Amino acid sequence: MAPTTQQPAAHDQAVSPPRGKGRPRSAAADRAILDATREALAELGWGGLTMGHVAARAGVAKTTLYRRWPSKNELVVDAVASLFDELEMADLGSLRADIEAVVAQFAVLLARPESQAALLALFAEGSRDPQLRRRVRERIVEPQKCLVQQGRAQAQLRGELSPDRDEATASEEIDIIFDTIAGTVEHRLLVSGRPITPDWISRFTTLLLNPLPGLTSTRADQDQG
Amino acid sequence: MAPTTQQPAAHDQAVSPPRGKGRPRSAAADRAILDATREALAELGWGGLTMGHVAARAGVAKTTLYRRWPSKNELVVDAVASLFDELEMADLGSLRADIEAVVAQFAVLLARPESQAALLALFAEGSRDPQLRRRVRERIVEPQKCLVQQGRAQAQLRGELSPDRDEATASEEIDIIFDTIAGTVEHRLLVSGRPITPDWISRFTTLLLNPLPGLTSTRADQDQG
Amino acid sequence: MAPTTQQPAAHDQAVSPPRGKGRPRSAAADRAILDATREALAELGWGGLTMGHVAARAGVAKTTLYRRWPSKNELVVDAVASLFDELEMADLGSLRADIEAVVAQFAVLLARPESQAALLALFAEGSRDPQLRRRVRERIVEPQKCLVQQGRAQAQLRGELSPDRDEATASEEIDIIFDTIAGTVEHRLLVSGRPITPDWISRFTTLLLNPLPGLTSTRADQDQG
Amino acid sequence: MAPTTQQPAAHDQAVSPPRGKGRPRSAAADRAILDATREALAELGWGGLTMGHVAARAGVAKTTLYRRWPSKNELVVDAVASLFDELEMADLGSLRADIEAVVAQFAVLLARPESQAALLALFAEGSRDPQLRRRVRERIVEPQKCLVQQGRAQAQLRGELSPDRDEATASEEIDIIFDTIAGTVEHRLLVSGRPITPDWISRFTTLLLNPLPGLTSTRADQDQG
DNA sequence: GGCTAAACGAGACGGTACGTCGCGTCTTCCA
DNA sequence: TGGAAGACGCGACGTACCGTCTCGTTTAGCC
Structure with a gap:
């Protein structure tokens, strides 16, 4: 944009074209x-x-x-947003691998000093300024959310996840996964201030994966029944 | 304090006693x-x-x-910290119920305009000022983390979770759960800007609970089915 | 111009002719x-x-x-200068009447808000910018001075004033009269901020033409000759 | 002040005393x-x-x-005003000498670069801002006018001028003399841009005290009495 | 009747000063 | 001697005009 x-x-x-006259x-x-x-x-x-x-x-x-x-806020949104454009969903053949890859990508992004400096501040400002909030979501949050959606679709194609029952449920499931991934990674890095290692990613992915409702593999079945 | x-x-x-002379x-x-x-x-x-x-x-x-x-930062930490003192771990007889209760409490707390305004801003400022960071952790983050520790202990007493193998692993498990709960709730409320309903809490708890490594009972199945 | x-x-x-090609x-x-x-x-x-x-x-x-x-200065000079073109010397048959007429004209001109706003400002700017000073003199001051010269010539023709002895003296006399008339009228209107009435004009003209009212001795006569 | x-x-x-608490x-x-x-x-x-x-x-x-x-205006008024405090009326024994002395003093004052830079500009600004106008009058114009008043009183004491008939007439006479002296000197120095020499002062004082040099008729006498 | 060149409107550009706001420190007086 | 009041140095703010520039668009005179 x-x-x-x-x-x-x-x-x-x-x-x-610019169209303007001057x-x-x-x-x-x-x-x-x-x-x-x-x-x-x-x-x-x-x-x-x-x-x-x-x-x-x-x-x-x-x-x-x-x-x-x-204002400074809007400027920083645009300045930082481009960094988030580089996020992309790999297709590594399994849901777990895909999640781990995307979490790792996100962690790398958040390790950059410019995104660290900007992200929480933008979220904070956004909590008072709906205009800014909208902008932040458009430019920064949505691109991340997109990956979740995409990963989910890939997993469904692969047969790892059952297809969407209906639109609303699908949206809610994406939301919850997305908030969990983004929120947890941000909290660990920016609030707890601890690094995100491959080991941590693995543990976290395990936490996410095992019980996903609609998981067709038998891992969950065993756990669950 | x-x-x-x-x-x-x-x-x-x-x-x-006031000690000083004046x-x-x-x-x-x-x-x-x-x-x-x-x-x-x-x-x-x-x-x-x-x-x-x-x-x-x-x-x-x-x-x-x-x-x-x-400075303003320290003042706000103290002003807001007292709000977090009211967080407490209930013992409702099951891990799931305990988690749902604590998430609900946290959600209520984060719905207050003063904590919304302060939390992310403090985190943001803290990312540059180690002094403040320490203070924020002491007064705001630790109390939350404590609850996780406490809930875990209760569950272990009840036999829902296996006892700690060793100190380090326990600490890591607490960390990951804590970052997940706190981060996800904050992200949903403050970034995604969507409300935290009982239904959402239930879904989120399910996500957390089902596969937890070391989960000994199949309680989760009953809750879900 | x-x-x-x-x-x-x-x-x-x-x-x-416009000359240029474009x-x-x-x-x-x-x-x-x-x-x-x-x-x-x-x-x-x-x-x-x-x-x-x-x-x-x-x-x-x-x-x-x-x-x-x-620049703004030059623009305003041109914009205001045209106003001063309307000043003209009447020939009313006596020096006193001529002076009164020209003072009245000048007063009317200075009562216009645009000339009030411009005149002192231009003089002020001109005191630093010789270029502007020249321009102001050409377009605004000279036309006024001309009237004094003209009035003097008329009075000489009428025999009210003795003819010029020499060029230099004449120029000095014109200067002093001119500064007195212009300066006094401007000072009264723009600095003292009081109106110029026919009565005031009459008094002022008397001052120019006569000795100080109430002067008790004839010292002045002695000084002069 | x-x-x-x-x-x-x-x-x-x-x-x-300053009285205020802080x-x-x-x-x-x-x-x-x-x-x-x-x-x-x-x-x-x-x-x-x-x-x-x-x-x-x-x-x-x-x-x-x-x-x-x-604002700049008010500041400059105060800064420049103090210069005008040094104006004072000498008592040299004759009206002519007193006038010449005061004109000379005024000329010296106006020759200072700071007063030149400020005076016309202040007058110009004052023509739009009544607040400033009042202030300029209080701090700058009045002190000058005072001298005229004082010189007149001295001359009356000496018997050179007849005593005031009534208040109103006296005030008007002071006004007209004041505007003439101040206006003329300022105009010569700041607008015409020519120096004020002892010779010029003498001529100008003569003009004030006497009829126009070279006036051939005795019209003025007739007009007056 | 097309070509050329200047003038035109619009408005973005690098600057400079503006007057305001909040910070955190200081000085003074009062209780 | 603690506290209120408020002046102080500082530095960023966002705005207003300045005078220049770069566009695309007329509008003439001349070949």
């Missing part, structure tokens, strides 16, 4: 600003991040920055 | 400040909370405030 | 800009006048504005 | 600010004068500056 573009330009149609916004500035934001975030943390500082580091006037993003 | 009291005065035991510190001021902090937090959120505002609302000079707490 | 026309084009004579400058824009300037000046005063505002009000791009006038 | 003191403190009673305002800061303002004014002129610059040069925070003066 393009930078915020407060004017209702290039919003939905990514292809639509001088077009500099794409280089966008890049420089986002890069500067990520760097500053990594170096100084959320609290040390200053609009003036970002502008200076990007070689851009503060006004240019405000013309594109209304 | 009493307020920070940078001077080595009255620490834990309220019994210690005028003793006003206990009423402490209470007023913490109350004001919680109220302001609920009304204005973390970002809207200012030391000046708190002081004014508490009818207290800023000086008084800084004499007791070195 | 045509607008600044930084390119060495049409300067005094409007007859000079699209000629819009005369309508010039008019619109100057009108907008005068209006904005009257409404918002000097301080409230911005180039952007003038451009918007004139329905013109800022570029167009800067193409013609290098 | 003390600095603006926006709080209704020490306004009328110059003797009243930390009193630093008198040193006041002095430093006013000095810095005068210096900056002399060096950079009105346009180059910046609140931030003044604060920095005075070794003071911008906030401190704004706590005392609401």
